[in-house]
Every structure is written in structure tokens, then in C-alpha cells.
Amino acid sequence: MPDVGRYEVLVEVRLRPGIADPQGATVERALPALGFDAVHRVRVGKAIRFEVDAADERAARSVTADLAGRLLSNPVIEDTEVLVCRPVDGATVASGAVAGAHDVHTEAGSGGRP
Amino acid sequence: MEPVPSENPAGEALHRALGLTDDEAAQITAILGRPPTHVELAMYAVMWSEHCSYKSSRLHLRRLPTEAPQVLVGPGENAGVVDVGDGIAVAIRIESHNHPSAVEPYQGAATGVGGILRDIFTMGARPIALMDPLFFGDLDDPRTRWLVEGVVAGISGYGNSVGVPTVGGELTFAPGYARNPLVNVLCLGVLPVDRLVLGRASGAGNLAVLLGSLTGRDGIGGVSVLASAGFGAEAADDAKRPSVQVGDPFEEKRLIEACLELLDRHLVVGIQDLGGAGLACATSETAARGGMGMDVDVRAVPRREDGMAPFEVMTSESQERMLAIVAPADLAAVQAVCERWEVRASVVGTVTEPAGAAGAAGAVGSGEVVTGATTMSAHPPAGRLRILDGPGGAVLADVPAASLSDDAPLYQRPLAPPADLQQRRSADPAALPAPSDCTSDMLAMLLDPAWVFRQYDHDLLLNTVVGPGGDAVVLRLAAPGLPPSGKGLALSTDSNPRWCSVDPRLGTELLVAESALNVACGGAHPVALVNCLNFGNPEHPEVMWQLSEAVDGMASACRALGIPVVGGNVSLYNESGGADIDPTPVVAVLGVVERLERVPPSVALADGGTIVALGPRTTGLAGSRWAVERRGHRGGALTPWDAEEHARLLGLVADLVGRDGLLQGVHDVADGGIAVALAECALRSGVGARVGGIDGHGELFSEAAGRVLVCTADPAAVEAAAAGAGIGARVLGRAGGDRIVVDGLVDVTLAEAAAAWRGALADHLDPSRDPATS
Numbered sequence: 028m029p030d031v032g033r034y035e036v037l038v039e040v041r042l043r044p045g046i047a048d049p050q051g052a053t054v055e056r057a058l059p060a061l062g063f064d065a066v067h068r069v070r071v072g073k074a075i076r077f078e079v080d081a082a083d084e085r086a087a088r089s090v091t092a093d094l095a096g097r098l099l100s101n102p103v104i105e106d107t108e109v110l111v112c113r114p115v116d117g118a119t120v121a122s123g124a125v126a127g128a129h130d131v132h133t134e135a136g137s138g139g140r141p
Numbered sequence: 142m143e144p145v146p147s148e149n150p151a152g153e154a155l156h157r158a159l160g161l162t163d164d165e166a167a168q169i170t171a172i173l174g175r176p177p178t179h180v181e182l183a184m185y186a187v188m189w190s191e192h193c194s195y196k197s198s199r200l201h202l203r204r205l206p207t208e209a210p211q212v213l214v215g216p217g218e219n220a221g222v223v224d225v226g227d228g229i230a231v232a233i234r235i236e237s238h239n240h241p242s243a244v245e246p247y248q249g250a251a252t253g254v255g256g257i258l259r260d261i262f263t264m265g266a267r268p269i270a271l272m273d274p275l276f277f278g279d280l281d282d283p284r285t286r287w288l289v290e291g292v293v294a295g296i297s298g299y300g301n302s303v304g305v306p307t308v309g310g311e312l313t314f315a316p317g318y319a320r321n322p323l324v325n326v327l328c329l330g331v332l333p334v335d336r337l338v339l340g341r342a343s344g345a346g347n348l349a350v351l352l353g354s355l356t357g358r359d360g361i362g363g364v365s366v367l368a369s370a371g372f373g374a375e376a377a378d379d380a381k382r383p384s385v386q387v388g389d390p391f392e393e394k395r396l397i398e399a400c401l402e403l404l405d406r407h408l409v410v411g412i413q414d415l416g417g418a419g420l421a422c423a424t425s426e427t428a429a430r431g432g433m434g435m436d437v438d439v440r441a442v443p444r445r446e447d448g449m450a451p452f453e454v455m456t457s458e459s460q461e462r463m464l465a466i467v468a469p470a471d472l473a474a475v476q477a478v479c480e481r482w483e484v485r486a487s488v489v490g491t492v493t494e495p496a497g498a499a500g501a502a503g504a505v506g507s508g509e510v511v512t513g514a515t516t517m518s519a520h521p522p523a524g525r526l527r528i529l530d531g532p533g534g535a536v537l538a539d540v541p542a543a544s545l546s547d548d549a550p551l552y553q554r555p556l557a558p559p560a561d562l563q564q565r566r567s568a569d570p571a572a573l574p575a576p577s578d579c580t581s582d583m584l585a586m587l588l589d590p591a592w593v594f595r596q597y598d599h600d601l602l603l604n605t606v607v608g609p610g611g612d613a614v615v616l617r618l619a620a621p622g623l624p625p626s627g628k629g630l631a632l633s634t635d636s637n638p639r640w641c642s643v644d645p646r647l648g649t650e651l652l653v654a655e656s657a658l659n660v661a662c663g664g665a666h667p668v669a670l671v672n673c674l675n676f677g678n679p680e681h682p683e684v685m686w687q688l689s690e691a692v693d694g695m696a697s698a699c700r701a702l703g704i705p706v707v708g709g710n711v712s713l714y715n716e717s718g719g720a721d722i723d724p725t726p727v728v729a730v731l732g733v734v735e736r737l738e739r740v741p742p743s744v745a746l747a748d749g750g751t752i753v754a755l756g757p758r759t760t761g762l763a764g765s766r767w768a769v770e771r772r773g774h775r776g777g778a779l780t781p782w783d784a785e786e787h788a789r790l791l792g793l794v795a796d797l798v799g800r801d802g803l804l805q806g807v808h809d810v811a812d813g814g815i816a817v818a819l820a821e822c823a824l825r826s827g828v829g830a831r832v833g834g835i836d837g838h839g840e841l842f843s844e845a846a847g848r849v850l851v852c853t854a855d856p857a858a859v860e861a862a863a864a865g866a867g868i869g870a871r872v873l874g875r876a877g878g879d880r881i882v883v884d885g886l887v888d889v890t891l892a893e894a895a896a897a898w899r900g901a902l903a904d905h906l907d908p909s910r911d912p913a914t915s
Contacts (some may be wrong), residue, residue, distance in 0.1 A: 045357055045358040045438075046357075046385065046387055047354070047359055047389065047460070049388075049389035049391070050387075052355075053391070053864065068234055103244065103245040104245060104385050
């Protein structure tokens with residue numbers, strides 16, 4: 028398994044399409060006062076960066092999508108997307124703590140609420 | 142112009158998917174004289190949903206007494222309004238936001254607060270207080286904890302930001318609410334009597350101006366889907382999620398100020414908030430109330446999203462929007478006010494003549510009889526609501542405006558008492574074995590709600606004289622723009638699903654009695670009542686029986702005490718997995734303190750004071766927390782009350798509370814009986830008590846109505862006043878020391894009781910949300 032290792036990931040959590048975004052609307056309304064009058068459709072979300080040990084990139088993405096849906100976001104009003112998933116240079120991983128060695132649920136929003 | 146038939150004519154499946162029955166769909170066709178278009182069908186579906194039309198409950202609600210000299214506006218408008226003297230009126234309304242809060246607790250509760258605020262300032266009143274009765278399942282359930290934390294955070298997040306104090310509420314935990322929490326929200330507003338406005342469109346040619354937020358797909362179908370269908374499997378909850386509405390308290394704050402300025406300057410002829418059913422409701426109701434019609438240009442509605450269909454625009458429940466009716470000459474001034482408050486204002490429609498007068502504008506006021514001959518419907522002459530696709534564009538909908546509300550179906554649903562009613566009533570909890578020591582039962586019933594209300598800013602506006610945690614909230618009657626007044630307002634929200642489960646009729650009577658007594662403990666006399674009727678599935682005959690009984694109980698108690706019902710809300714289909722919630726009518730009584738000259742005595746004891754019990758002695762335990770929660774016994778017959786004696790008690794208590802320095806503490810005997818009332822007085826003041834002469838656990842835990850504990854340095858004066866009022870008064874013991882002792886029944890240190898009291902809620906919930914710990 029040549030790809031086993033540690034992966035750097037960046038997850039975006041954003042309001043689902045169509046959900047009102049008062050914060051984004053406020054930013055958009057304030058921008059023209061600073062001369063930025065060509066900015067439209069502002070949406071404010073959050074980005075979360077961490078590293079994950081996984082058997083391969085696919086497994087790293089999968090576990091990231093799962094945890095993003097269950098902990099990092101409120102699936103009632105938010106979507107998540109894994110924006111970046113790439114190997115961390117030179118990192119080695121002990122076996123036994125590797126995501127992808129077992130089945131991982133990939134559907135975001137499948138859980139997260141008790 | 143004839144409406145353009147929808148290209149995909151509304152079929153059977155469509156009206157059912159929208160929640161309309163076959164009969165209802167047929168009725169729509171009969172009203173229109175043709176099949177409805179998509180837009181029409183969507184508007185009827187939301188307006189005829191249970192949530193908007195009260196189709197199951199209206200027949201029963203008519204039995205409530207709604208008239209009194211002080212009532213300026215009764216049920217049916219956005220809020221009830223009563224004249225409290227000094228040229229000041231008070232607007233009050235309570236609503237439920239149960240189903241949205243079950244799906245997304247933070248936004249569900251937050252938008253509930255936003256909606257009730259708009260109902261109040263729509264009437265021209267400045268909102269000055271919010272209260273929130275909340276009902277959840279047991280705290281052992283992690284989902285309940287998630288719901289509690291989300292709902293409380295949503296209420297505080299919105300209320301604190303918008304600048305209106307959340308001054309109190311109710312908190313009930315019972316297993317029946319586990320999957321269907323109840324979130325009721327109440328708002329109180331004040332206005333100079335002459336600023337009172339009603340949501341009416343008048344004057345053909347006047348403009349309908351949409352104020353506030355952009356329109357998105359928020360809550361599309363939310364009213365009919367979310368509020369009018371029970372919760373089934375978990376998967377169904379997921380499917381309902383896209384219609385969550387998001388609140389924006391800062392937009393609401395701007396909207397409040399803009400609307401009140403528009404009303405102060407007489408720049409609008411009518412104003413209406415947008416709530417359930419959105420524009421469809423606001424346009425049809427303003428037009429119908431004014432006896433006018435309205436043309437709405439759906440393209441003129443500013444949108445947040447691309448590609449919205451006209452039916453989505455008309456039924457969207459996007460928050461923080463109002464519809465103002467403006468004379469064309471005032472439009473520029475209205476726009477200037479809105480610009481100053483950074484509120485968007487868009488002309489979306491025009492008021493039109495009622496049918497029959499159309500095309501005969503010159504005839505207005507000429508006294509000509511309008512014949513109203515129309516082949517499209519059997520309606521008397523009335524305005525039509527037309528939805529146009531651009532000015533002069535295609536007619537997407539053309540309906541009699543009043544038909545959306547007035548012609549909504551009215552159901553006399555079958556009702557029947559539960560089959561085992563007599564059996565349950567005859568199972569008296571007096572037969573339960575007496576506890577050898579009542580201390581542990583008392584401790585288990587103590588619960589300090591401070592974890593909840595510490596998250597609310599209850600001192601905003603600086604009118605709060607008595608905040609959360611006592612019997613009634615007491616507020617100064619003051620706000621910008623009001624004439625000066627030395628009066629105060631007292632307010633209490635009350636519920637008791639245990640009583641109402643045992644006997645919905647008598648339980649609701651006792652509820653009204655208790656709420657009025659709470660207000661008396663604030664030194665006030667009751668002037669109005671609003672209610673929020675939370676019940677299960679109205680298609681179950683037992684639920685309809687509960688509703689009918691509760692209405693009769695409320696009517697009878699309100700008549701006996703002379704309190705008019707000025708508004709209400711009905712929330713049905715509160716069920717999960719086929720199990721209905723216990724009947725949960727919530728009442729809120731508003732009282733007036735004629736001269737608020739000092740802070741009234743609170744729930745407290747003073748060292749050395751004498752503890753006196755006012756009211757009758759009782760031992761009945763049916764429906765009590767001791768029987769239901771501690772022993773799992775849900776039967777028996779509630780202890781009846783004497784309404785005439787209760788009315789005298791109300792006067793006595795308000796009189797004692799108003800006397801300078803006579804009372805050191807006052808608390809009505811309610812949940813948990815004398816035991817919990819005494820413990821709460823002791824715990825809130827840090828002063829112990831020793832009392833005696835209590836007739837066993839029955840008298841200790843009985844929750845029968847009409848009893849009050851007072852602490853006084855002058856018991857002779859209290860007893861004399863009670864004798865004058867014909868109310869029983871009995872010295873129970875003295876305040877002092879560091880123990881709570883009821884001779885032969887309870888003996889516990891204050892410290893141990895305090896640990897049980899404080900920990901009951903806080904130990905289960907997120908400590909980071911409690912400002913007291915940070």
C-alpha cells in the first residue's frame with residue numbers, strides 16, 4: 028500500500044443553498060462603503076484544517092467527509108465539502124490507527140445528531 | 142384577464158402532496174368556478190393548513206369570552222390589545238413554534254421569537270418583553286439535552302440581540318415531549334392608545350410596500366408540511382429539513398424602528414407582518430379585512446435566490462418582512478424613513494376596488510348599490526387578490542381575497558372521552574402508601590431554572606422590576622413615546638399537563654386560577670388572558686375531546702374571574718410515533734399594578750418572619766407532581782375550586798402585596814405543593830424555616846389551587862385582612878435557621894436542599910452556556 032500515510036485536509040462548512048445568510052448579507056451590504064462595489068453573492072462559512080492518518084487518499088477523504096457531517100457541521104442547514112486532501116511530506120504512520128482499514132460511512136448528514 | 146391555466150394542470154396527486162384533501166380541492170374549484178392554477182393551489186394549501194386556518198379548533202374557540210370594557214382588540218387580529226389607562230394600551234400575543242424547533246432547535250426558537258415580535262409591532266406597539274414556556278422530554282436523553290441547549294440559545298441569541306428582554310417563562314420536563322418539544326413564545330408591547338393600527342388595506346390605488354429582508358425559499362411549504370403533519374420516522378425529519386428559516390435579529394431591530402416611525406408619522410394606512418404563508422397570507426388578509434382587492438406583481442418582490450417560481454415567492458416564509466399599505470403621495474417619505482433605518486422597501490402591489498366596483502372608480506362613495514354579479518364565484522362583492530407576472534403581465538392567480546381565510550374549511554371533528562375515563566377518575570392517589578419521610582420526595586421535585594434564564598438578558602430596557610424565577614414578572618409601564626404613568630404590568634405564563642391529562646376541563650380552570658393568582662402575587666389585578674393550546678392529533682377523537690374540554694374550562698374560569706380572552710394560538714399534531722402529547726394548554730394572564738411605587742415582595746423568607754398560609758386546606762393529590770412523577774400515578778379527581786372565594790383571594794393578595802413593608806415574601810402554592818413552595822422561598826432567600834401542623838404528605842404535596850404562603854413580621858395584620866376578605870389564614874411556623882423543617886415530614890439542611898435545587902438542571906446541561914459559571 029504505497030499511499031499509506033498522513034493526509035492534510037481542509038474542509039469547508041457552508042450554509043446549504045437557499046438558507047438565509049444574515050452574516051453574508053451584512054458583509055455584502057458593508058463592502059460598498061469601502062469602495063468594493065463589484066462584490067456579489069457573499070456567503071460566510073468556515074474552513075477547518077487538520078491531518079488524518081489513512082490507508083490512502085480515498086479513505087482520508089471518506090473519513091473526513093464522515094466526521095465533517097457528524098461533528099463539524101449542522102446538517103440541518105449546512106453542507107460540507109473536502110476542499111483539500113493531500114499527503115503530508117515525510118510523515119509516517121503506525122499501523123492500527125489508519126482510517127480506511129474498516130468501512131467508513133461517507134454520506135454527510137447521515138448522523139451527527141443524537 | 143382570465144388566469145392562464147397552468148401548463149401542467151394541478152392534478153389529484155398535487156393537492157394531496159400539498160396537504161389538501163379531495164373535498165378541500167373540490168371546494169377550491171367551486172369557489173373559483175374552474176380548476177386552480179399552481180399558484181392558487183399553493184396559496185390555498187398554506188392558508189387552509191391547520192396552522193393558518195384553525196380548521197379543527199375554530200368551532201370550539203368561539204365559546205371563549207372575549208369582551209370587556211378594556212378590550213380594544215380581541216382575538217383574530219395579530220395581537221390582542223387592552224386599554225390599561227393613562228392613554229396607554231398593551232398588546233399581547235402568544236404563539237407556538239413547536240415543529241420548527243423540533244427540527245432545528247436554534248433557528249426554530251429564534252424565528253419563533255422574531256415572529257411574535259412582528260405580531261406586536263404590527264399593531265403599533267413597541268415590544269417590551271418576551272416570555273417562553275418550554276416543554277421537553279427527560280434530561281437523561283441526549284437528544285433532549287441537544288434540544289434544550291439549542292432552543293434556549295436560539296431564544297437568547299435572537300432576543301438579546303434584538304434588544305427586547307426575555308423576562309421569564311415556564312420549564313417542564315416530561316417523557317411525552319421527548320420527540321415533540323413545545324416552544325411557545327409570548328410578546329408584550331405597549332403603545333399610546335391613539336397609535337393603534339390594524340392590518341387593513343383601504344383606498345383603491347394605495348400601494349402595497351414590502352419592507353425588510355429579501356425573499357428566499359425559506360420555509361416553502363413549511364406551514365403546511367411542518368406544522369400540519371405529525372412526525373413519523375427519523376428519515377421523514379431529514380426530508381423536512383430544507384425548509385428551515387434563519388432569523389436575523391439585527392434586521393428585525395431595524396424593522397421595528399422603521400415601522401414604529403412610519404406609524405408615528407402616519408405614513409401608512411395599514412401594516413401587516415409576514416409570518417406563516419408569507420405574502421399569500423399578508424396580501425389576502427389585509428385586502429380582505431379592508432373589504433378591498435389587491436394586485437400583486439410577483440416579479441417586483443426582491444429575491445435572494447435565482448429561479449424562484451411565483452408560488453414559491455407567494456408562500457415563502459423568509460423572516461423579517463412586513464407589508465405596508467401606503468398612499469402614493471406618501472411613498473417618497475416612506476422610502477426616506479426606510480433608507481434611514483437601512484430597511485429595504487419595494488412596491489409590490491396596488492389596492493384595488495372590490496369586485497363589482499371595478500371599472501367604476503367614479504362610483505366610489507356615490508351610494509350606488511354594488512350588484513356584485515360575477516360568474517366566477519358565488520361570493521358576495523369582495524376584493525380579488527390577483528397575482529400578476531410583471532406589470533400588466535399574465536394573471537397567475539385571481540381569487541376572492543377573503544376566500545383564502547374566511548372560506549377555509551371548518552371541521553366538527555368527532556370527539557370522545559377516553560374509554561377508561563371513569564376508571565381513571567376513581568383511582569385516587571390517596572390510596573398510595575404514605576412515605577415514611579417526605580424529604581427525598583421534596584428534594585427530587587426541586588429545580589432551579591436559573592441555567593435557562595441566566596442566558597436571557599431580562600433587564601434590557603430597564604423596565605424589569607421583578608424578573609424570572611418568581612410567581613409573576615413585574616414591569617414598569619414605560620417606553621419611549623408613552624405618556625408618563627405610575628402603573629406597572631404583571632405577567633405570568635402557566636401550564637399543567639399533569640392536571641389537564643387527569644381532567645382537561647377542570648385542569649384548565651385551575652390553570653387560569655393559578656395564573657391569575659400569580660399576577661396577584663405581583664400586586665396586580667388581571668385584565669386579559671391569552672392562550673396557546675398545544676394538543677395532539679385532532680383526527681384522534683380523544684384529542685378533540687381534550688381540546689373541547691380545555692376550552693370549556695378556560696371559558697368558565699375566565700367568566701368567573703372576569704378575565705377576557707384577547708388572543709390565542711392552537712398547535713395541533715403534537716405527536717411522535719403515534720403517541721399524542723398530554724393536553725398542554727398554556728395560559729398567560731396580564732395584570733395591572735395600579736400604583737407601582739416599590740418593588741413587590743418576592744419568593745423569599747426573612748429571618749424571624751412568621752409564615753402564614755392563605756386559602757383553603759386540602760389534601761388532594763390527583764395530578765400532583767408527587768403522584769405523577771414520584772409515584773407514576775396518573776388518576777384520580779382534581780380538587781375543585783370555589784371561583785367566588787378565589788376572586789376574593791386575588792383581591793386580598795394584591796392588597797397585601799401593595800401594603801408598604803407588610804410582606805417579606807409571597808409565593809403561590811403550585812407544583813410540588815406546600816413543600817416545594819416553602820423550599821423555594823427558603824432557597825431563594827437563603828433563610829431556613831420551621832413549620833408544623835401539616836396534615837401528612839397529602840397536605841404537604843397537594844397542588845389544589847387558591848393557596849398562598851406569605852412571610853410577614855405582622856401576622857395579626859395579615860390575619861385581620863384575610864378575615865375581612867373571608868379567606869382562611871393559618872400560621873404555619875417561623876422563618877430562620879439553616880434547615881427546612883416540616884414537623885414530622887421533612888428535615889433537611891439548606892445546603893443539601895440547595896445542592897439538589899441548583900443541580901437538577903445545571904448538572905445535565907452544557908456548563909459553558911451558563912454565564913454563572915464563566
